Amino acid sequence: MSLPAKVSPGNLSFLEAGSVRVAPMLIGWRMYRREGDRLIGGAIVETEAYNQSDAASHSYRGETPRTRVMFGPAGHLYVYFTYGMHYCMNIVTGREGEGDAVLLRAILPDEGLDIIRARRNHRPDHELTDGPAKLCQALGVTGDDSGKRLNEGEFLLLPPRGAQPRVRATQRIGITRDTHRLWRFVLDE
DNA sequence: TTAATGATGGGCT
DNA sequence: GCCCATCATTAAA
Numbered sequence: 001m002s003l004p005a006k007v008s009p010g011n012l013s014f015l016e017a018g019s020v021r022v023a024p025m026l027i028g029w030r031m032y033r034r035e036g037d038r039l040i041g042g043a044i045v046e047t048e049a050y051n052q053s054d055a056a057s058h059s060y061r062g063e064t065p066r067t068r069v070m071f072g073p074a075g076h077l078y079v080y081f082t083y084g085m086h087y088c089m090n091i092v093t094g095r096e097g098e099g100d101a102v103l104l105r106a107i108l109p110d111e112g113l114d115i116i117r118a119r120r121n122h123r124p125d126h127e128l129t130d131g132p133a134k135l136c137q138a139l140g141v142t143g144d145d146s147g148k149r150l151n152e153g154e155f156l157l158l159p160p161r162g163a164q165p166r167v168r169a170t171q172r173i174g175i176t177r178d179t180h181r182l183w184r185f186v187l188d189e
Numbered sequence: 190t191t192a193a194t195g196a197t198g199g200g201c202t
Numbered sequence: 203g204c205c206c207a208t209c210a211t212t213a214a215a
Contacts, residue, residue: 080200194212199206
């Protein structure tokens with residue numbers, strides 16, 4: 001992709017809706033990270049919604065130093081460290097103070113594949129970015145990126161290339177509370 | 190193909 | 203001290 005230095009990112013105000021509404025809308029949008037003159041990333045194919053009413057959410061027990069950016073304005077990255085070795089990235093949604101975010105669980109990479117393959121230790125292509133921590137590893141995202149705002153240069157959230165794809169809702173993965181909610185959204189072939 | 194398990198450290202009770 | 207919004211490896215079938 002030959003992207004101009006100055007992109008026109010479009011209006012991200014739709015992120016101010018609640019995460020349960022935004023998470024399915026994000027399927028098909030494209031997340032890229034700019035490293036020098038390279039772009040790394042691709043289309044989002046799996047998301048999960050989290051909010052403060054939700055016992056599985058980091059924001060459930062209120063704002064803490066860790067979750068501060070999750071309670072900030074929409075359109076920022078919330079990155080957390082988990083299981084002693086992994087990072088996961090979220091897009092903050094909703095209104096400031098709500099503690100609302102969408103976890104990015106998987107993308108279909110289409111830019112920077114050589115870099116992604118190297119970072120992912122040359123695993124099979126279908127295992128490069130098919131989990132939240134794999135995605136962060138592939139894009140080189142760490143806790144240092146938490147709080148960064150989208151579409152200000154380094155992280156780009158771009159609209160789908162074609163029509164909005166079909167989306168399927170399922171139960172979320174890897175949580176132990178509020179598991180009944182159908183707040184995981186995947187691209188429906 | 191699926192199932193079980195160890196790695197590893199910050200956050201919070 | 204317990205709990206993870208996980209992953210890669212190994213084992214079983």
